[in-house]
Amino acid sequence: MKAAESETELVEAFLAHVRNGEGADEAETDLIRDVLDEHVAAEVTA
Numbered sequence: 001m002k003a004a005e006s007e008t009e010l011v012e013a014f015l016a017h018v019r020n021g022e023g024a025d026e027a028e029t030d031l032i033r034d035v036l037d038e039h040v041a042a043e044v045t046a
Contacts, residue, residue, distance in 0.1 A: 008029070
């Protein structure tokens with residue numbers, strides 16, 4: 001497995017690992033990105 005360059009890639013790699021090679025689809029990738037963006041925004045304002 002290659003090293004993840006972003007948190008999104010890390011989550012996608014994890015999903016591929018636990019799903020026997022099937023990573024996130026487009027909708028899941030969008031959701032992952034949205035959740036991580038919200039998390040970062042919450043950290044910045046904290």
